Amino acid sequence: MFDFETVEKELNLKFINLEMKVVYLYYVKKYSIRKVCNELNCSYQSVRDILHNTFSVRSKEKSFALRSTNEYKEKIRQTKIGEHNHQAKLSEADVIKIREEYTRLLGTFTKSEAQYMLADEYGVKRPTISDIVLRRTWKHI
Numbered sequence: 001m002f003d004f005e006t007v008e009k010e011l012n013l014k015f016i017n018l019e020m021k022v023v024y025l026y027y028v029k030k031y032s033i034r035k036v037c038n039e040l041n042c043s044y045q046s047v048r049d050i051l052h053n054t055f056s057v058r059s060k061e062k063s064f065a066l067r068s069t070n071e072y073k074e075k076i077r078q079t080k081i082g083e084h085n086h087q088a089k090l091s092e093a094d095v096i097k098i099r100e101e102y103t104r105l106l107g108t109f110t111k112s113e114a115q116y117m118l119a120d121e122y123g124v125k126r127p128t129i130s131d132i133v134l135r136r137t138w139k140h141i
Contacts, residue, residue: 018042022050081140089124095138098122102133 021040025031026047031039036047083091090098098118105114115129122129131137 018046019050022047026051082138089128090122090132090138092138092141094122095132095141098129098132102129 018040022036025036025039026033033044033047033051037044040047080086082088082095101118102114105117109117112126115126115133118129119126128137
């Protein structure tokens with residue numbers, strides 16, 4: 001169990017009710033709601049209600065509504081463009097080189113052959129090269 005007496009002495013304050021203890025553990029100590037429940041020996045619902053009613057913690061519905069706005073979606077989209085996307089296999093420099101090499105290779109090879117060659121060289125699949133060259137992806141470059 002969490003030792004509130006030590007904290008009360010250090011901070012020179014008195015936790016007079018359950019709400020203060022919940023708030024301290026959740027916001028100051030960064031405990032999860034489950035951990036707060038275990039420390040204070042109370043139900044998950046009661047801790048959630050205290051946080052929601054007393055301190056305006058958002059409900060799941062409000063959180064979802066905020067994540068559904070066009071402004072939020074655009075913000076997230078902007079942060080995941082190009083190299084910033086955690087699944088990106090190519091860098092912006094690679095994309096520029098691919099486009100340059102592709103135009104150079106078209107003089108000698110067919111479109112498909114050039115795309116297959118570049119795909120092998122950069123470790124991606126042919127449709128990825130096609131999308132880059134046709135600017136379906138990496139449009140910002």
